[in-house]
Amino acid sequence: MSASITRRAALLGGVSLAGGLAAPVIAQNAPIRLGGLTTLEGPFATGGQDSFRCVQMELERINNTVGGRRIEFIRESSNAQADVALARARKLIEQDNVDIILGPLSGAEGIALRDYSRTLTGKTIVNGSSGASDTTLRNPSPNFFRFSTDGTQWMAGLGNHVYRNLGIREVAISAGDYAFPYAQVFGFNLEFCRAGGRVQHYWAPLGTTDFSAQIAQINRSNAGAVVVVHGGTDGLAFMTQYAQAGGNKPLIGGSIMADQTMLSARGPHRRVMVGMLSGGPIADVIDDQNWREFVERYRRRWANEGGFQSPSIHGVNYTTNLYGILAGLRAVDGDLSGNQAAFQRALAAAQVTAPTGAAVRLDHNRQAISDIFLNRIEERDGRAQVVAFDRTPQVNQTLGTPEAQFLALGAPSRDNPGCVPAAT
Amino acid sequence: MRERVLLALGAFALVALLPFLLAAILPANQAQFWTANILGRALVFGIVALSLTFLATYGGFISLAQMMIAGVAGYALAVFVEGAVPRVVGGLGYLAAIPLGLLASTLMGLLVGAIAVRTRDIYLLMITLALAMGVFRFVETNIAWFNGYEGIRNVVGPNVFGRDFRDPWVFFYVALGTAALLLVGVLYLVRSPFGLVLQGIRDNPRRVAALGYNVALHRIAAFGVAGFIAGCGGVLGTIYNIGISPGTIGLGATVNVLIMSVIGGLGHPLGAFLGSLVFTVFDTFAANLYDRDRFNTLIGTVFLVIVLLSPDGLTGLASRLRRLATGRRE
Numbered sequence: 001m002s003a004s005i006t007r008r009a010a011l012l013g014g015v016s017l018a019g020g021l022a023a024p025v026i027a028q029n030a031p032i033r034l035g036g037l038t039t040l041e042g043p044f045a046t047g048g049q050d051s052f053r054c055v056q057m058e059l060e061r062i063n064n065t066v067g068g069r070r071i072e073f074i075r076e077s078s079n080a081q082a083d084v085a086l087a088r089a090r091k092l093i094e095q096d097n098v099d100i101i102l103g104p105l106s107g108a109e110g111i112a113l114r115d116y117s118r119t120l121t122g123k124t125i126v127n128g129s130s131g132a133s134d135t136t137l138r139n140p141s142p143n144f145f146r147f148s149t150d151g152t153q154w155m156a157g158l159g160n161h162v163y164r165n166l167g168i169r170e171v172a173i174s175a176g177d178y179a180f181p182y183a184q185v186f187g188f189n190l191e192f193c194r195a196g197g198r199v200q201h202y203w204a205p206l207g208t209t210d211f212s213a214q215i216a217q218i219n220r221s222n223a224g225a226v227v228v229v230h231g232g233t234d235g236l237a238f239m240t241q242y243a244q245a246g247g248n249k250p251l252i253g254g255s256i257m258a259d260q261t262m263l264s265a266r267g268p269h270r271r272v273m274v275g276m277l278s279g280g281p282i283a284d285v286i287d288d289q290n291w292r293e294f295v296e297r298y299r300r301r302w303a304n305e306g307g308f309q310s311p312s313i314h315g316v317n318y319t320t321n322l323y324g325i326l327a328g329l330r331a332v333d334g335d336l337s338g339n340q341a342a343f344q345r346a347l348a349a350a351q352v353t354a355p356t357g358a359a360v361r362l363d364h365n366r367q368a369i370s371d372i373f374l375n376r377i378e379e380r381d382g383r384a385q386v387v388a389f390d391r392t393p394q395v396n397q398t399l400g401t402p403e404a405q406f407l408a409l410g411a412p413s414r415d416n417p418g419c420v421p422a423a424t
Numbered sequence: 425m426r427e428r429v430l431l432a433l434g435a436f437a438l439v440a441l442l443p444f445l446l447a448a449i450l451p452a453n454q455a456q457f458w459t460a461n462i463l464g465r466a467l468v469f470g471i472v473a474l475s476l477t478f479l480a481t482y483g484g485f486i487s488l489a490q491m492m493i494a495g496v497a498g499y500a501l502a503v504f505v506e507g508a509v510p511r512v513v514g515g516l517g518y519l520a521a522i523p524l525g526l527l528a529s530t531l532m533g534l535l536v537g538a539i540a541v542r543t544r545d546i547y548l549l550m551i552t553l554a555l556a557m558g559v560f561r562f563v564e565t566n567i568a569w570f571n572g573y574e575g576i577r578n579v580v581g582p583n584v585f586g587r588d589f590r591d592p593w594v595f596f597y598v599a600l601g602t603a604a605l606l607l608v609g610v611l612y613l614v615r616s617p618f619g620l621v622l623q624g625i626r627d628n629p630r631r632v633a634a635l636g637y638n639v640a641l642h643r644i645a646a647f648g649v650a651g652f653i654a655g656c657g658g659v660l661g662t663i664y665n666i667g668i669s670p671g672t673i674g675l676g677a678t679v680n681v682l683i684m685s686v687i688g689g690l691g692h693p694l695g696a697f698l699g700s701l702v703f704t705v706f707d708t709f710a711a712n713l714y715d716r717d718r719f720n721t722l723i724g725t726v727f728l729v730i731v732l733l734s735p736d737g738l739t740g741l742a743s744r745l746r747r748l749a750t751g752r753r754e
Contacts, residue, residue: 041720075711076711077711079671079676080671081669081671081672081674081676081677082574082575082665082667082669082671082672083661083665083668083669083671083672083677084671086665086666087461087465087707087708090457090460090461091457091461091708094453094454094456094457094461095454095457095461095708097453107573107574108573108574108575108669108671111574111577112577112665112666112667112669115577115578115666115667116666119590132574134574138509139509139578177565178564178565178572178573179572179573179574205565206564206565411510413567414567
């Protein structure tokens with residue numbers, strides 16, 4: 001008896017659930033369901049929050065409507081781990097029935113979602129802020145699009161600038177012993193070594209706190225400059241100890257070294273960091289009307305709700321990718337029929353202007369070709385800011401090297417840091 | 425006894441028919457989602473939790489290394505199987521690579537058991553946690569074998585009777601079959617002389633030693649068995665996730681397995697699966713039920729309520745209700 005009641009109750013519950021959640025028949029006036037996937041917990045939580053801030057702001061700006069259809073934004077969060085991101089993406093696609101996913105934030109998540117996108121038909125995944133080059137370079141997926149640039153691209157122009165304009169012939173590179181620094185070092189070396197420069201590498205595992213032995217060696221060496229590619233607290237530890245050891249060589253930083261999280265921390269590192277050069281997709285100060293308006297809008301919208309002084313790199317990357325989606329939707333008037341084939345063609349052909357004012361278009365792997373900024377840290381308005389002083393236009397994923405030749409170099413690693421002289 | 429066997433068979437049949445029930449009441453894509461990503465995922469987690477429940481219920485050992493041991497199987501599979509990206513060793517088919525993964529996890533289980541053999545209670549907890557974190561950091565920084573932070577991708581799984589392994593139905597039934605076999609295996613094992621000695625060790629190791637049994641050897645063997653069970657979960661999980669990365673065996677995942685076991689209750693091996701189901705449902709839908717930025721609060725609250733209402737988890741709650749219904753007191 002009790003069993004039959006349970007079954008009936010379960011059936012009733014199931015039917016009402018199905019009625020409530022059932023997907024509407026695809027119709028032109030039904031809203032487009034856009035799933036947002038970022039990391040609201042874990043090491044990149046602040047970047048994740050900022051990416052949703054920027055996306056929400058830009059969707060509000062167009063009144064959540066594109067091509068005559070409403071956009072419904074469904075938020076989901078992972079913790080920067082690949083398997084969690086995959087579970088959330090599956091939920092967005094299969095349970096929440098979204099048409100497009102915007103995300104994820106970090107490298108391993110991006111590769112996991114790229115693999116997942118290959119198993120989907122009629123759905124599209126557009127990157128959020130993940131920057132591993134292999135996501136689009138090797139085994140790309142036809143359903144995965146990235147309107148933001150990757151970690152190797154972010155170093156474009158820096159190697160040439162150091163060799164040609166600063167006249168430095170030899171550098172010491174201190175870098176983290178994991179994927180993201182490999183990609184950045186690879187990008188720097190590609191230009192610097194081809195120009196004729198010599199490099200000496202000093203690797204340290206993620207989480208290193210004592211760099212004193214490294215710094216002593218670097219200070220004794222002939223290196224004309226130090227390239228520092230560490231993330232988070234490792235970078236802070238290196239800079240602090242470098243300042244305390246009286247280091248006075250010019251500094252060149254990776255894209256996540258020259259960042260407000262480093263500059264707003266107190267300590268002796270601030271003294272040596274002023275004047276540091278770096279490369280990346282954004283800066284705090286860019287001489288561009290688009291960027292000034294974007295920053296102004298961001299400050300107005302979020303000043304009282306926990307926003308930063310200036311939008312973060314993750315926020316800008318998510319926004320650039322959102323612009324890509326909107327451009328694609330506009331081109332097809334919001335029509336996602338035919339397994340999104342027309343929409344995906346429009347996405348691949350979309351040309352957008354990033355919040356930084358950089359023009360963005362996609363290559364045949366659906367990876368962004370865009371401008372990269374050369375930045376210098378300067379004291380402005382009483383605080384250290386990252387100021388863009390030059391830009392390398394239309395950097396592609398192989399930094400101008402023919403693709404076959406670039407792929408033949410192999411994936412970046414500590415044994416393959418990209419230092420190939422011009423002769424070979 | 426016969427009644428209980430019939431009841432168990434009935435329950436199993438009900439679970440086995442669940443995908444059909446779901447397909448009848450839900451739209452097609454949601455039925456598929458529930459089949460693979462709620463039930464299938466819960467079964468995979470449940471198998472890993474089962475290895476912990478087995479150790480805790482019958483040996484009194486709370487090991488935090490079980491997720492790591494599952495990961496060892498997953499990594500061994502990913503390293504040796506053909507088609508994984510990047511290719512580390514490769515060359516083996518799934519028929520050879522999966523047993524190799526299970527062998528690796530069994531050996532890792534034995535190793536963990538051997539290292540922790542002289543510790544109990546909180547010290548055992550700490551030493552297994554330390555081993556788990558050690559292996560996690562190692563695979564995260566080792567590029568040559570485990571491809572570091574990004575892990576090894578594209579472990580798509582074998583074809584089963586001509587169908588793709590990750591087909592929701594195939595995956596669900598393989599996971600269900602594996603889980604049922606392991607559960608029956610555990611229930612059989614604990615009634616064998618080995619299992620009885622294990623329970624003796626749990627209750628009074630000195631007396632068991634005085635009877636002439638080698639306590640240390642039995643403990644290590646129990647960890648080996650748990651390693652094999654966890655390895656089954658690790659292999660299934662790796663194929664479900666199309667690969668494996670260090671996050672799968674990180675601190676969060678390690679603690680999740682403990683939470684599942686405690687929610688389910690450490691009194692009966694079945695609790696592992698109840699706990700993993702509750703955990704998976706909340707983990708998936710918490711963001712819909714509650715603020716998306718704060719959904720961990722909801723998961724924590726559910727955990728607290730269950731543990732407060734019933735210190736021995738859902739299985740404990742069930743037997744408590746049964747006692748209440750029959751008016752019997754202990």
